[in-house]
Amino acid sequence: MKLRNSVVTAALAAVAVGVGGAGITNAQPAPEQREVHYEVTRQGDSAVVKVGDGKLRVVADQLVVTAADDTPVAAVPLTYRMDAMAYPIAARIEGDSAILTPSREGGTPVTAVAAHEVVSTEQAAKQVAESFTPRDQSALGVFAQRMTISAAVSAVVGAVLGGGVGCLLGGAAGATVASPVIALLLPWVGATIAGCVLGAATLGAVGAMVGLITVGGPIALFSAFQYFSTILTPCPPELPYCKDPSVPAPPK
Numbered sequence: 001m002k003l004r005n006s007v008v009t010a011a012l013a014a015v016a017v018g019v020g021g022a023g024i025t026n027a028q029p030a031p032e033q034r035e036v037h038y039e040v041t042r043q044g045d046s047a048v049v050k051v052g053d054g055k056l057r058v059v060a061d062q063l064v065v066t067a068a069d070d071t072p073v074a075a076v077p078l079t080y081r082m083d084a085m086a087y088p089i090a091a092r093i094e095g096d097s098a099i100l101t102p103s104r105e106g107g108t109p110v111t112a113v114a115a116h117e118v119v120s121t122e123q124a125a126k127q128v129a130e131s132f133t134p135r136d137q138s139a140l141g142v143f144a145q146r147m148t149i150s151a152a153v154s155a156v157v158g159a160v161l162g163g164g165v166g167c168l169l170g171g172a173a174g175a176t177v178a179s180p181v182i183a184l185l186l187p188w189v190g191a192t193i194a195g196c197v198l199g200a201a202t203l204g205a206v207g208a209m210v211g212l213i214t215v216g217g218p219i220a221l222f223s224a225f226q227y228f229s230t231i232l233t234p235c236p237p238e239l240p241y242c243k244d245p246s247v248p249a250p251p252k
Contacts, residue, residue, distance in 0.1 A: 036065055036073050040152040046101040047156035049076070049149070056098045058091045063098055065149060076100075076153050086110045089157065102157050 036054035040047060049056065054073065055066045065074040078089040078100070085107035092099045236242055 036067055038065070038149050038152075040149070040156050042156045042160060043099070045160055046099050047153055047160065048097055048099055049153060050097045052096070054096075056093055056096065058093065058098075061088075063091050063100065063153075074149050076149060080154075080157055081110060082107075084110055100153065100157065102160055 037052040038054075039050045041050075042048070049063065051065060053068055055068070055070065057064050057066065058078070059075075061078045063076040063078055064072055065076075066072050078091055079086050080089060080102055081087075086109075087105075087107045088103050090101045090103065092101075
């Protein structure tokens with residue numbers, strides 16, 4: 001697959017630092033881990049976040065997830081960006097659920113992305129389709145699911161908005177990437193995608209996504225390590241899941 005070496009090196013370095021730090025930390029008493037399970041689904045024009053073993057509350061312009069003892073464990077921005085505008089996401093708390101409804105109005109200008117860092121949806125879909133073997137697509141999908149609750153919310157918000165802003169890339173240019181979050185692909189396709197919700201464009205249909213926030217645990221570091229270990233391991237081209245979509249099949 002086509003990777004920017006600087007991105008991969010930086011990612012692996014971050015993982016190495018994290019693992020090294022974990023080794024040092026092990027010499028100290030292990031911090032108590034708090035786990036909060038969550039599920040993000042689409043309900044009409046809204047994303048619904050439901051938590052188990054935790055609580056939800058709105059603080060300023062963020063949806064804050066806390067453990068049962070009120071310790072904050074994650075925060076989801078209540079705004080989304082499309083091109084040079086930022087739009088609000090209304091949040092309503094109902095028990096253990098939060099209903100997040102993105103608005104297409106009331107946007108405020110934000111710093112525009114440089115023109116040379118913007119790609120079209122067609123270019124993004126083509127580059128993604130040409131850059132990932134089925135094995136790497138699968139690994140990226142797992143990485144996306146494990147990274148953050150914000151990624152899951154972004155994916156569903158992108159699905160809500162996508163039909164009107166051209167961000168449903170699944171059927172464009174033959175793209176078949178399984179990952180729901182284009183934000184993880186930006187190092188390969190550009191800084192942003194013209195006409196798309198930044199960090200929320202969806203690649204295919206989005207259903208329910210479930211995850212686990214582990215406070216003090218290494219899930220994000222492990223997921224990154226596992227992902228980059230997978231994609232950097234040689235993949236025998238004769239195997240179906242190792243075939244590069246950008247390479248034409250040999251004539252029969």
